[in-house]
Amino acid sequence: MKPASFEYWTPTSVDEAVKVLSGLDDPGDAKVMAGGQSLMPLLNLRLSQPLHVVDLNGVDGMADIRREGDTLTVGAMCRQRAVERSAEVSAAAPLVVEALGNVGHPAIRNRGTVGGSIAHADPAAEMPAVALCLDAEMVAQGPAGGRVIPATEFFEGFLTTALTEEEVLTGIRFTADGPGSGSAFAEVARRHGDFAMAGVAVHVRLDGDTVAQARIAVSGVGLTPVRATGAESSLRGATAAEDAFAAAAAATSSALRPATDLHASGAYRTHVVGVLVRRALRTATDRARGNR
Ligand SMILES: Cc1cc2nc3c(=O)[nH]c(=O)nc-3n(C[C@H](O)[C@H](O)[C@H](O)COP(=O)(O)OP(=O)(O)OC[C@H]3O[C@@H](n4cnc5c(N)ncnc54)[C@H](O)[C@@H]3O)c2cc1C
Structure with missing residues (x-):
């Protein structure tokens, strides 16, 4: 199928893109x-029929990777493959690179x-x-200027953001x-490259053998990705070892109620997440020990 007809806009700056969007009678008519x-599959299948498409591919300055002090900024238009191959991203945020491979x-x-x-x-x-x-921050620009949205406030619902x-x-x-610091990403998909049934992203910071900080996010188990806050608390101050990983896995799984769909039952997803949390924690803490 082909998309329904739409007006095609090709801004060359972020300001111009925002001007196009805010100048429409109803910005909700644009993608x-x-x-x-x-987006293209959605348009081709006519699951989305916007009246306007604002193409960002000609916009200058949206595909840079910049490191300033402790902050790494990845431009929104950076291709996933370019980021996956970036030595700068690999050094500053190896979890991004590891996850992109999936x-x-x-x-x-x-x-x-x-x-x-x-x-x-x-x-x-x-x-x-x-x-x-x-705990990434999303940098957005709109008619009133720029703003920064923390990841914890960004994902509001299914395919819906702030x-x-x-x-x-x-x-x-x-x-x-x-x-x-150390991190790891683990997921289970029927075939490599498919959307995963469930995935787990883990980041830890060790002080000696003690977990000073742990952050765990899970994908594929709800309408948004979710933080496993109970597991994170259980790890804080614990010795980085199997019993702490098992307790964190149990805390993560017990807090989830994933739906059953044609890809997997909710019970299977819950089980898989527990296994992935243990696996990712093992890898992340090994990497943290090698990164002292
Ligand atoms: C066969 C296939 C397999 C895939 N498997 C996976 C997978 O395993 N895991 C995975 O994560 N993804 C997968 N994808 C999706 C892929 O990663 C897409 O690239 C991604 O979801 C969207 O990025 P995009 O740049 O193509 O955005 P687009 O398709 O152009 O846009 C997607 C949506 O985001 C909005 N949007 C895009 N950029 C901006 C912006 N800068 N500001 C505001 N709104 C914006 C658009 O309006 C649109 O609503 C797969 C896609 C295909 C075709």
């Missing part, structure tokens, strides 16, 4: 296009953008869970890993 890897296939990542993944907010997608786990219809996501800010 911003990044890599098109989620997003679809290289052909999709060549085109798909990190900002598109986050703005699309598919609860089974890798990048939203990573952003939540790393961005307004007139706003463009311009970048994602991550805090660079420090000494004693």
Whole structure:
């Protein structure tokens, strides 16, 4: 199928893109296009029929990767594959690189953008869970200027974010890993490259053998990615060892009520998450020990 007809806009700056959106009678009639890897199928199947498509591919300055002190900013239009191959991202936020390797296939990542993944907010997608786990900040621009939205406030519901219809996501800010930090991403998908049944992103900071900080986010178990706050508290101050990992896995699973769908039952997803949490914690703490 082909998309329903729409007016096609090609802004060359973020200001111009925002002006196009805010100048429409109803900005809700428009869709911003990044890599098109989620939007184009929706348009072609006519599941989405916007009257306006605002293509960000000609916008200057949205695909830079910048490190300033402890802050790494990834431009929203950075292709997933470019970020996956970036030495700068690998050094500052290795969890991003590891998780991106699970997003679809290289052909999709060549085109798909990190900002598109986050703005699309598919609860089974890798990048939203990573952003939540790393306490990333979303930088948005709208008619009233720029604002920064913490990941904990960004994912509001199924494919729904805190961005307004007139706003463009311009970048994602991550805090660079420090000494004693380690992270890991683990997921279960029927085939590599499929959307996962469930995934887990873990970031830990060790003080000696003690867990000083743990952050865990889970994908594929609800309408948004979720933080496993009970498990995080259970780990804080504990010795980084199997019994603490098992308790964190149990705390994570017991807090979830994933739905059953044609891919997996809720009970299976809950079980898988527990296994993934233990596995990811083992890997993340090993990496943290090697990063002192
Ligand atoms: C076969 C296939 C398999 C896939 N498998 C996976 C997978 O395993 N895991 C995974 O995470 N993804 C997967 N994807 C989706 C892929 O990662 C997409 O690239 C991603 O979801 C959207 O990024 P995009 O740049 O293509 O955005 P687009 O498709 O262009 O846009 C997606 C949505 O985000 C909005 N948007 C995009 N950029 C911005 C912005 N800067 N500001 C405001 N709104 C914006 C658009 O308006 C649209 O609503 C798969 C896609 C395909 C086709």
